[in-house]
Amino acid sequence: MPQISNKGIEMPASPIRKLTPFADQAKKDGKHIYHLNIGQPDIETPEIMLNALKGIDFKVWAYTASEGTASYRAKLAQYYNKLHYNITPTDILVTNGGSEAITIAMQSCLNPGEEIIIPEPFYANYNGFACSADIIVKPIMSYIENGFALPDIAAFEELITEKTKAIAICNPNNPTGYLYSRAELEALRDLCIKHDLYLFSDEAYREFCYDGKEFISPMHLEGLEEHVVVLDTVSKRYSACGARIGCLITKNKALYQTALKFAQARLSPSLEGQIAGEAAVDTPDSYFEAVSTEYTARRDTLVNGLNAIDGVFCPNPGGAFYVVARLPIDNSDRFCQWMLEDFSYENQTVMMAPATGFYSSENAGRNEVRMAYVLNQQDLKKALACIEEGLRVYPGTTRS
Template sequence: MPNISKRSLGTYESPIRKLAASANQAEAEGKKVYYLNIGQPDILTPPSALQKVKEKDLPIIKYAPSKGISTYVEKLTQQYQSKGFDIQNEHIYITNGASEAIQLLLMACVDADENIIIPEPLYANYVGFSEYASVQIKPITSQIEDGFALPNIEKFEAAIDSKTRAILICNPNNPTGAVYSKEAIIELGELCKKHDIFLFVDEVYSAFCYDEFEFYSALHLNDLAQNVAIVDSVSKRYSACGARVGRIVCRNAKVLEAINKFAQYRLSAPTLGQVLSEALLEVDASYLEEVNLEYTERRNVLFERLSQMDGVKCYKPGGAFYVFAELPIDDADYFCKWLLESFEHEGQTLMLSPGSGFYASPELGKNQIRIAYVLNSTDLNKAMDCLEKAIEIYPNKVALDAKMMEKI
């Protein structure tokens, strides 16, 4: 029997999906599982857009152009322009979700064994994309104590070496929910310009900012047009993750040309998803307003419940729909598996993503977990009942740290 590749052996496993088998098993045993592991919202995809897809006359489901269906790209351009961005059709490249967008940027801009700087905790699949492209990650650790704010600019600058090609951030952040300020983005841009490296910003959660938080796109950095590429998608904004339609927006013609070379191999992003995405651009603004109110409420519920649990450390995230909390446990990988395999509370349990997979640094995040608040408040409360009970009876609980002891 021939061996698989060595690179498969070393390959990082997604913390978001790796417990899927345990969850299936829990369901097979009759447990109700609350899925808070994956950013798959329960919000309806806008019905008006789904209706438009049904009404569209498409007798042949043809390949799309490699760079995207032109009418969709044109409408996106108009939307950017109407918001004051200096974006033309040729600056937009449609991808198989934001996932492929990041992969293409790495292939186009970074060579094997060069590196990119990413604040951690980071979106776990960035590690996978980097492995796929043989690119090294230099992580800069952000801290739960300040709600995982963007680390100081000095830390970024200190990490830049001769092999650094880009800084990659996710704003609003997955997995922490942190929203980075306009000042922080401008400062990071200036650093990238100074060192002549790329700034990649994953902006897929840009529609989700709560309270006083305001999103500031890196596309505002006109002085940095040759260095900046942003990634976006319809997945989260319109609860259409399965459409698999994302995009790169970039004003550097050479980067776009390089992306096109790699993207031509896979022919095109899905046609039906792009037809849906085009229809989504016509959705009334009230849809997102209502969705934002809903997420704000969920976040409040989650923050309140977590704050009341003994030994749990958390903060109030300003955006996206995640919170990255610290639990009084030994090992979140084991705990999350235990939740599915050995625990139940009134026939129910929950699925979380263990924290270590969201760090590129080894040994970090072992007592942390990511919670996606993608369920309604009633279900979230039930899931939190389970979590509270679970922490109470978990056999490998660790002593609360000094700070927590004071609180008690």
């Protein structure tokens, strides 16, 4: 029988989706599942975006330019320049979702066998993207005790070798919700300049910053013009995960031209997604203000509810819509599967993502889970009741 490729064998399964068969069976068994495992918001997509789709009137569903339509890139430049990025449309490469932006960046900036340093826990699919690009992720541990703050720069220095080509951050962070400070980003800037490294900045959750905290992009810092690669998407900002439209932004012209070759190889991003994305730029500020208020309330409901459960610790995130919580359990993979397969409380249960899949370090995250507060507060309270009861009866609970 023909053999599977080594890369196919090494490709990690998604911790966000790998328990789906157990969730499907639980639903067939009649259980109601509260999905905290995936960042699929229930916030409505802006009406202006949906109306743009309804108003499409073309006779031929044609290719677009590989870098994206001129009108969409011009509109995006307006959006980013309101945020003081100081870019032009020619710095923007439109991609099929943020995922493609990340893979194109990795393929354009790193050779096979070269290394990228990423603070962990990190977005699980970075591992898969790195596997596809034949590059090596060098994880650097952040810790739940201080809310997953950026590790000390000296720890980064220890990991840098002649194979190191880039550092990647997600800000605000998925899965932890941590929001990096200006001081932390300035320290990373100095490090990248010193060692001539790229700095990948995944900014999918830019709009979701709480408690009056300031969002800082590496694009705001002087001296990084040739180093920064911003990776972005409409998925979370506009609650439009199915649109599959993202972008890569860089002022490094040699890098842009290289990335464009990968974009040309896949032909073009979707026309309808760009039409919707272009309209979305005109979404009023009131939409984001209401969304921020709602997510702040949801965050407070989930974090306070988790910390009220005996043996649970959950830091309060400054952004995004995720938390990583430490639970009194023996094994997060086993617990999350057990909650779907063997547990029910009032015919309900909760689907969570084991945090092990958000780490590269072996055995890390074994008593942690990631949850997305993308459900309304009433459902979050019901999910919390399920989690508390689940921890009470789970055979692998470790608290005394």
